[in-house]
Amino acid sequence: MTRNALLEIRDLHATVEGQEILRGIDLTVRAGEVHAIMGPNGSGKSTLAQVLAGHPAYVVTAGSARYEGKDLLAMTPEERAREGVFLAFQYPVAIRGITNAYFLRAAVNAIRKHRGEEQLGPVEFMDALEEKLKVIGWDDSYLSRPVNEGFSGGEKKRNEILQLAVLEPKLAILDETDSGLDIDALKTVAQTVQKLRRPDNATVIVTHYYRILTHIQPDVVHVLSAGRIVKSGGKELALELEEKGYDWIREAAPVA
Amino acid sequence: MMEPYVKDFQAFASNGAAGAPPWLREIREGAIARFAALGFPTMKQEAWRFTSVAPIAEQHFTLAPPLVSRLPSPAVVESLALGLGPRIVVVDGRYAPGLSSLAGLPEGVQATSLAAATRAGPGGELARRHLARYAPWQDNAFAALNTAFLADGAFVHIAADTALAQPLEILFLATSGAGGGAADGPAVSHPRSLFVVERGARAALIESYASLADGVQWTNAVTETVVGEAARVELYRVQREGRNAYHIATTQSRQERDSYLALHALTLGGSLARHDITTVLDGPGAELILNGLYLLGGSQHADHHTVIDHAQPHCASHEFFNGVLAERSHGVFNGRIIVRPGAQRTDSKQTNNNLLLSTEARADSQPQLEIYADDVKCTHGSTVGPLDQTALYYLRSRGLSPETARSLVTYGFAAEILGRMQRPDVRERLDGLVRAGLA
Structure with a gap:
């Protein structure tokens, strides 16, 4: 295993409804790193994110994904979450009738229980939450609202980032968290992610656009095309994509 | 099988109920005639197409006798009451003074038996003015039958500008099947309630229906509520009768100008339940929240038919009904919204969401909008489905x-x-x- 690898993906293939979307992904993410995965629509970016989180509709047909040396693909979605994997959803789901506060505390306590830590009561939890809310620029009115229900697109994305801040995962995957955000919201999201960077955690930013990467400096940029990583490089690669678009990548892609 | 009830009515009218004032006797006579003419509804009728009342119609329920000898113990009543404030207890349709606790009601609040309120005197005048004036006993066979046998129940009057700080609970207990004797066959009770909340008054009322036994029993309830000008009322209704109970109910409310009514209906019990809720927004600026939940399992069947009648302009109504249906249960929701000609600037919203927890559970949801004014905002939506896998x-x-x-x-x-x-x-x-x- 690669030294310090938090996530190690080898030749990963996955299908959705019988159609192969991922066709041999290789990716290594080390603790302390920020990776950006870019690519045109339909290249498999979101599929990769969902496969790593354990979406039941995605079937892995070949390859492996190891997280902290363990077989990630053998774990249920909840086990992955409890072990420190977090996916910020591209389309966060509304849960009617369940308040954000209740949901967040249930998630925190599920993870604490897994770690053998004490459960937080409502009052302790609210105290701990205060500072996280400040980070994303929210007041506690969002906590008494049902999860994502009636939230605007931007509010849903911020709510994902609030969960990220509260759950403090080791491996965070942000699936197009930047799309549909205005510039202020984008800055808030980026600043929050920056603040949460630590030597022992890692972030994978899945995005279509360059602009979030002007606020979060990635260590490695990958380009995904037709289910494979066709190019990897430093942050200058993202800039190149911004200038030239994705067409030159498609042309440069190796022929299967 | 209507005839036995007509016969029972004759016995009822000549015995126990003979002491009633002439106006009430007149209403009862009219109501039994309507019941005889209407008969029990069948599934051929549009309003009953998803609900069969054959289990009720095909047997005879005797009128539950006054049960001085079978009153539940105070401990049983305590266990069934929500117990958050003063309470009226009605057993098999009869006010039970010994089980009720009405100490400490503020001045201007009258909470008593309907039988007492219909007697002569100044109180009787109030009952005469409002009783049976709103509930649709001319058109609804069950409301007609309740009105024919109208004898007792709860009466609450809140004088103008009076605030009731604690919620007032009215606990309706059905005892049929609790006795175990040969004479203890299926019985029906017809609890009747009248709530009059005058101008500027505020109150929270709880109607709670429960059973003392799992025997076959039928509760046929009617409640009329009048919300005066600028009054604010929260009316909670909980039905958690036994597993062999038939529960048929009519809830009728009338709101005057600038009044606010929140009506919360929670249906948990009974094998067959039908609840007709009709609310009339009868003064400009009135606001209604109609908020209901049915939680069913086994082979339970519950049918909620609601009517929101916007009779005046500048009124708002927000209706939310959710159903959670497990096993072989069946939930029916029909939400009718009427916007009368001239009821401009009506703001009305209706939603009905049903969660099916088993493949055998079933939900039928029908919105029914009748809009006769042009400057209105009316929306409705309904969903029926299993647990959301994405969620x-x-x-x-x-x-x-x-x-x-x-x-x-x-x-x-x-x-x-x-x-x-x-x-x-x-x-x-x-x-x-x-x-x-x-x-």
Whole structure:
């Protein structure tokens, strides 16, 4: 295993409804790193994110994904979450009738229980939450609202980032968290992610656009095309994509 | 089988009920005639196409006798009451003074038996002015039968500008099947309630229906509520009768100018339940919240038919009904909204969401909008479906177990309705009943 690898993906293939979307992904993410995965629509970016989180509709047909040396693909979605994997959803789901506060505390306590830590009561939890809310620029009115229900697109994305801040995962995957955000919201999201960077955690930013990467400096940029990583490089690669678009990548892609 | 009830009525009219004032006797006579003419509804009628009342119509329920000898013990009553304030207890349709506790009601609040309120005197005048003036006994056979046998129940009057700080609970207990003797056949009771909340008054009222036994029993209730100008009322209604209970109810309200009524209906019990709720917004600026939940399992069947009648301009109504249906249960929701000519600037919203927890559970949802004014805002939406797999996955991706995720999404359907209840004390009690029902 690669030294310090938090996530190690080898030749990963996955299908959705019988159609192969991922066709041999290789990716290594080390603790302390920020990776950006870019690519045109339909290249498999979101599929990769969902496969790593354990979406039941995605079937892995070949390859492996190891997280902290363990077989990630053998774990249920909840086990992955409890072990420190977090996916910020591209389309966060509304849960009617369940308040954000209740949901967040249930998630925190599920993870604490897994770690053998004490459960937080409502009052302790609210105290701990205060500072996280400040980070994303929210007041506690969002906590008494049902999860994502009636939230605007931007509010849903911020709510994902609030969960990220509260759950403090080791491996965070942000699936197009930047799309549909205005510039202020984008800055808030980026600043929050920056603040949460630590030597022992890692972030994978899945995005279509360059602009979030002007606020979060990635260590490695990958380009995904037709289910494979066709190019990897430093942050200058993202800039190149911004200038030239994705067409030159498609042309440069190796022929299967 | 209407004839036995007509016969029972003759006995009732000549015996126990003979002491009633002439105006009331006249109403009863008219009502039994309407019942005889209407007969029990059948599934051929549009309003009954999803609900068969054959189990009721095909047997004869004797009129529950006055049960001085079979009154439940105070401990039993305590266990069934929400117990958050003063209470009226009605047993098999009869006011039970020994079980009621009405100490400490503020001045201007009258809470008593309907029988007492219909007697002569100044109180009787109020009952005469309002009783049977709103409930549709001319058109609804069950309301007609209740009105024919109208004898007792609860009467609450809140004088103008009076505030009732604690919620007033009216607990209706059905005892049929609790005696165990040969004479203890299926019985019916016809509890009747009248709530009059005058101008500028504020009150929270709780109607709670429960059974003392799992025997075959039929409760046929009618409640009329009048909300005066600028009055604010929260009316909670909980039905958690036994597993062999038939529960038929008519809830009728009339709101005057600038009044506010929140009507919360929670249906948990009975094998067959039908609840007709009709609310009339009869003064400009009136606002209504109609908020209901049915939580069914086994082979339970519950049918809610609601009518919101916008008779005047500048009124708002927001209706939310959720159903959680397990096993072979069947939920029916019909929501009719009428906007009368001239009821301009009406703002009306209706939603009905049904969660099917088994493939054998069934929900029928029908909105019915009748709009006769042009400057109105009316929306409606309804859903019927199983647990949302995407929602379950989302919760699991945050570390929750599949079991926790399922129970959370299910509870959310109920919590959404509970969340609109404004009194934390009542909400907490009803939340407890809901959680017990989901467990």
